[in-house]
Amino acid sequence: MLICNCLAGLADLGFRIEDVIEQEHDAALGNGGLGRLAACFLDSLASLNYPAWGYGLRYRYGIFKQEIIDGYQVEVPDYWLDFNPWEFPRHDVTVDIQFFGHVRKSTDENGRTVAHWEGGEIVKAVAYDVPIPGYATPSTNNLRLWSSTAASGEFDFQKFNNGDYESSVADQQRAETISAVLYPNDNLERGKELRLKQQYFWVAASLYDIVRRFKKSKRPWKEFPEQVAIQLNDTHPTLAVVELQRILLDLEGLEWDEAWNIVTNTFGYTNHTVLPEALEKWSVPLIQHLLPRHLQIIYDINLYFLQSVERRFPEERDLLGRVSIIEESQPKMVRMAHLAIVGSHKVNGVAELHSDLIKTTIFKDFVTIFGPDKFTNVTNGITPRRWLHQANPRLSELISSKTGGKDFLTDLNELNKIELYVKDKAFRKEWADIKLANKERLAKHIKASAGVTVDPTALFDVQVKRIHEYKRQQLNIFGVIHRYLTLKAMSPEERKKQQPRVSIFGGKAAPGYWMAKQIIHLINSVGKVVNNDEDIGDLLKVVFLEDYNVSKAEIIIPASDISEHISTAGTEASGTSNMKFVLNGGLIIGTCDGANIEITREIGENNIFLFGNLAEDVEDLRHAHTYGTHEIDPDLNRVFQEIEKGTFGSTQDFAALISAVRDHGDYYLVSDDFHSYIETQALVDDAYRNQEEWITKCITSVARMGFFSSDRCINEYAEGIWNIEPLRVEKEEGA
Numbered sequence: 001m002l003i004c005n006c007l008a009g010l011a012d013l014g015f016r017i018e019d020v021i022e023q024e025h026d027a028a029l030g031n032g033g034l035g036r037l038a039a040c041f042l043d044s045l046a047s048l049n050y051p052a053w054g055y056g057l058r059y060r061y062g063i064f065k066q067e068i069i070d071g072y073q074v075e076v077p078d079y080w081l082d083f084n085p086w087e088f089p090r091h092d093v094t095v096d097i098q099f100f101g102h103v104r105k106s107t108d109e110n111g112r113t114v115a116h117w118e119g120g121e122i123v124k125a126v127a128y129d130v131p132i133p134g135y136a137t138p139s140t141n142n143l144r145l146w147s148s149t150a151a152s153g154e155f156d157f158q159k160f161n162n163g164d165y166e167s168s169v170a171d172q173q174r175a176e177t178i179s180a181v182l183y184p185n186d187n188l189e190r191g192k193e194l195r196l197k198q199q200y201f202w203v204a205a206s207l208y209d210i211v212r213r214f215k216k217s218k219r220p221w222k223e224f225p226e227q228v229a230i231q232l233n234d235t236h237p238t239l240a241v242v243e244l245q246r247i248l249l250d251l252e253g254l255e256w257d258e259a260w261n262i263v264t265n266t267f268g269y270t271n272h273t274v275l276p277e278a279l280e281k282w283s284v285p286l287i288q289h290l291l292p293r294h295l296q297i298i299y300d301i302n303l304y305f306l307q308s309v310e311r312r313f314p315e316e317r318d319l320l321g322r323v324s325i326i327e328e329s330q331p332k333m334v335r336m337a338h339l340a341i342v343g344s345h346k347v348n349g350v351a352e353l354h355s356d357l358i359k360t361t362i363f364k365d366f367v368t369i370f371g372p373d374k375f376t377n378v379t380n381g382i383t384p385r386r387w388l389h390q391a392n393p394r395l396s397e398l399i400s401s402k403t404g405g406k407d408f409l410t411d412l413n414e415l416n417k418i419e420l421y422v423k424d425k426a427f428r429k430e431w432a433d434i435k436l437a438n439k440e441r442l443a444k445h446i447k448a449s450a451g452v453t454v455d456p457t458a459l460f461d462v463q464v465k466r467i468h469e470y471k472r473q474q475l476n477i478f479g480v481i482h483r484y485l486t487l488k489a490m491s492p493e494e495r496k497k498q499q500p501r502v503s504i505f506g507g508k509a510a511p512g513y514w515m516a517k518q519i520i521h522l523i524n525s526v527g528k529v530v531n532n533d534e535d536i537g538d539l540l541k542v543v544f545l546e547d548y549n550v551s552k553a554e555i556i557i558p559a560s561d562i563s564e565h566i567s568t569a570g571t572e573a574s575g576t577s578n579m580k581f582v583l584n585g586g587l588i589i590g591t592c593d594g595a596n597i598e599i600t601r602e603i604g605e606n607n608i609f610l611f612g613n614l615a616e617d618v619e620d621l622r623h624a625h626t627y628g629t630h631e632i633d634p635d636l637n638r639v640f641q642e643i644e645k646g647t648f649g650s651t652q653d654f655a656a657l658i659s660a661v662r663d664h665g666d667y668y669l670v671s672d673d674f675h676s677y678i679e680t681q682a683l684v685d686d687a688y689r690n691q692e693e694w695i696t697k698c699i700t701s702v703a704r705m706g707f708f709s710s711d712r713c714i715n716e717y718a719e720g721i722w723n724i725e726p727l728r729v730e731k732e733e734g735a
């Protein structure tokens with residue numbers, strides 16, 4: 001009804017809804033899976049009627065736009081706020097945030113030492129509210145994004161009038177810099193002062209807001225954790241642990257133990273990666289300079305923690321150094337993950353393998369100290385509202401016609417009803433038609449954006465995600481080159497028997513990640529040669545889609561036949577696009593990593609193409625590469641030789657990609673997994689040729705994907721970590 005009114009209203013004004021929707025920018029306030037997961041969670045929280053808030057920064061510039069020029073990535077700023085009808089500026093909701101300064105200690109009338117954080121500078125946080133409407137419920141939650149501005153709110157008129165023009169706006173500009181731009185690194189931390197400022201600005205404003213709301217309830221402080229649960233989505237907001245302790249201690253006058261009890265019962269911490277380069281550490285001098293009082297509190301937290309460890313494990317001197325929040329390096333560093341673990345009552349990983357890995361590797365000592373119950377798993381999920389209903393309306397419609405309505409969108413296990421129709425001819429035909437239509441739509445997009453003509457009946461092989469060595473787009477493109485060489489060596493008759501394939505890549509490289517940029521360049525260079533080779537024709541096309549983002553994902557994912565989730569085993573914490581692809585009727589080629597393992601368990605091992613070494617063997621293989629001889633796979637060597645011959649242009653550019661494998665220990669095991677990858681890709685070709693079998697696999701897989709709803713995931717957090725229940729809400733008429 002509402003939609004009809006919108007359409008009619010827009011038509012009256014002379015607009016088409018499609019054109020209006022086109023105008024909307026992606027919010028782009030994150031880098032990759034981590035931020036997108038949070039967006040799915042917000043949708044589930046609202047749809048399940050949980051009273052929850054999301055907090056973040058209102059970046060003026062989100063993730064950059066990617067252009068491909070001459071095969072290279074070029075970054076362009078993406079100013080998205082010129083048109084954002086969804087936000088409500090709340091100039092009445094502001095918080096003053098302090099930085100720098102010093103700490104003065106005094107003694108109160110009870111002889112207690114009181115700390116006063118004084119001086120420094122103040123920046124103002126202004127709230128912008130983004131309503132998050134739940135699906136099929138009147139509940140709407142709030143995402144509160146903070147924007148930074150000068151404390152005075154304006155530039156300094158006094159200075160301006162005195163002719164000091166530059167300095168009159170300097171304060172304003174410095175303040176606004178804090179929420180100006182998102183750091184574009186995915187799974188990498190660089191320790192920049194502005195980034196730390198962003199983190200503190202965000203958590204201080206958010207905690208102030210939370211505490212203000214709690215105080216209105218007039219409940220005693222000890223009941224704070226009953227009313228409030230705060231989930232740390234990775235370590236980026238971990239300063240919140242310290243900030244809450246500071247508020248309780250310095251501003252509310254609680255004793256240390258009482259305050260710390262409240263803090264630890266309030267926070268939960270989700271770890272999203274084991275990659276060492278992504279584990280946050282901040283230098284002690286930097287924190288000392290920016291947040292002097294917080295550094296004192298961190299030292300006290302660490303002291304009490306280490307004292308308790310020492311009491312319990314008096315013989316284990318090394319243990320203290322290993323678990324300390326402070327790393328005794330030069331300069332000393334604060335290990336944020338350790339702080340998050342010590343400051344939380346639950347720690348979880350995001351897929352079973354990942355949760356096991358953190359318990360046995362990076363956080364092993366903490367399991368010994370706190371016991372295994374503090375550590376748990378909550379396997380990630382995705383919202384079926386966006387990733388099925390919105391992205392693939394025809395498939396959603398077909399499913400709803402067989403499951404008896406739209407209930408599957410709020411109870412994804414309902415999907416299993418479609419397995420009854422796996423042999424139903426009309427159903428299968430409609431299923432195949434929908435996939436083809438989605439592929440035709442993507443083919444049009446490929447033509448328009450990359451200028452390449454692709455045959456929609458070819459096998460669409462997709463790898464879209466951030467470009468990263470651990471995600472191994474280099475393995476994929478080396479495999480594509482191997483396929484090209486194999487086809488080239490065939491007679492025209494033999495070629496005719498081969499399965500045509502379109503290899504589709506997309507994803508951004510962090511601007512400072514040189515190797516990732518070389519991978520993009522190699523993909524484009526290979527595309528240029530292969531796509532123009534008349535011997536090859538439609539048998540193989542290679543496409544790099546510019547500027548992969550959520551809107552493009554909604555076009556690409558429903559059009560995939562096979563998608564690649566091929567990280568080195570043990571490196572991808574979960575992955576979530578793997579779930580999106582299968583939910584949209586595509587199959588997976590993947591390693592035994594992250595959520596691929598649980599997807600296999602749910603859909604059955606006949607419906608997924610797994611290959612490669614297992615996580616438990618990775619360490620030994622790396623060790624062997626470094627200390628033994630490292631034989632490169634002969635097929636991969638052929639690929640390297642072809643690149644080095646200059647077949648794909650400038651050999652210099654790609655030398656580093658080859659030497660990472662051949663000369664520098666092949667850390668990501670590209671050579672070790674190459675043979676198994678190529679063989680498994682051949683199995684994919686065979687399977688795809690048998691379209692009847694293929695469609696059966698696809699339907700069966702979708703039917704068994706219920707587990708991967710973010711609703712299931714949020715219910716697990718609510719029950720196991722936050723101890724909250726949904727609000728009772730009357731369903732809307734006709735919803």
Ligand code: GL7
Nearest residue numbers: 033034187272350572573574575576
């Ligand atoms: C990530 C993981 O790399 C990814 O595997 C996971 O699915 C996601 C959500 O849990 O979190 N961790 C991380 O730092 N980034 C991720 O995408 C950027």
